[in-house]
Amino acid sequence: CAPVRIKGDHAMLGAQQAREAKLSARNHWTIQARLAVTDGKHGGSGSLTWTQNGDRYDFTLRAPVTGRSFRLRGGPDGAELDGLDQGTLYGVDAEHLLARALGWRVPLQQLRYWVKGLRAPGGKAKLRFGENHLPSLLQQNGWNVEYRDWFAGSDPSVPRKVFASMGNYRVRVSIQRWSWFKR
């Protein structure tokens, strides 16, 4: 069935703003998820553990069967990518580092907000809502972010399936568990 894309009415937008206020204050979390990335020709998938600690992040992907790990860590001061055959790689910007090392286009800075169902700061964002009155589509900076499923029961609700795409680039996250913690 085609996804529902309602233009938000006053109540839906108000609820979204309330959710955004609550969730943007929570900057210490971990998701256990499945991640698939592709550029249309090549692609891969694996188990993702993403921990956000304020502005610092640890993004570890495990390959199927062998469990081989690829780990991207860093913060505003720069990023480090471990696990590749060529050893540890450093970069000022995590997104460029991923693109350079693996050819992946992953909008990490914005995904940090999108994965919570929030509009990322900077850049106009267009929202459409589903029958559950939660976002079903968010368009920002050229990316289409589809919210295919939600943990609607949690307070506040958080996304369960986030499919972001820009042209042939796709980043898909299917979340098994959200964990929130203090500093």
Add this chain to the structure above:
Amino acid sequence: AQTARARLDAFAHNLHALRGDFTQTLTDANGRTGQTSRGTVALQTPRLFRWQTKTPYQQLIVADGSRVWTYDPDLEQVTVQRQSLREAHSPLTVLTDPSRVDKEFTVTELGTRDGLQWLQLSPRDSAQNIQSAQLGFDDKGLVEMRFTDRLGAESVIRFSHWQRNPSLPSSLFTFTPPKGADVVGDTSGIPEVRPLGGS
């Protein structure tokens, strides 16, 4: 006690098909145990392979002899690679093709640990990004397979309920992408597959 190699050879003797259950536990570089997943594995001579994770997420890997298909239903994505390129799980296929062991791997006895006899299989052709694997045997056969990567992260796979030479339907080792799933990777020469984005 029999050497691990002797136990591998005994287990692989006259083995042309195999089916069993697995539990996989991933630990990270500082030893923290992460996720445990469960599923089933099936093998058939010479290099047919099926690895199906069932909980806490679903993933299906099928090696049909020429290609390896990886299907993630939650992510609605299928990746397909030529089987020769993607032999990351090849240590398992030596069980139904033992002649390949010495050709493709350096084999080292690691002795006894946790009540099992251990064997290390290190790929001779290190260009293929296959990792070395450790195989643990009891007197009845293969019990555990471990991978340790360059970061010290581990994947520990325990097998159970092995069925030797069951009759396996050939459908187990073929894969057709479901409608609507994006197919990514080496789809050349697969007539019926609609590459990603094709209308």
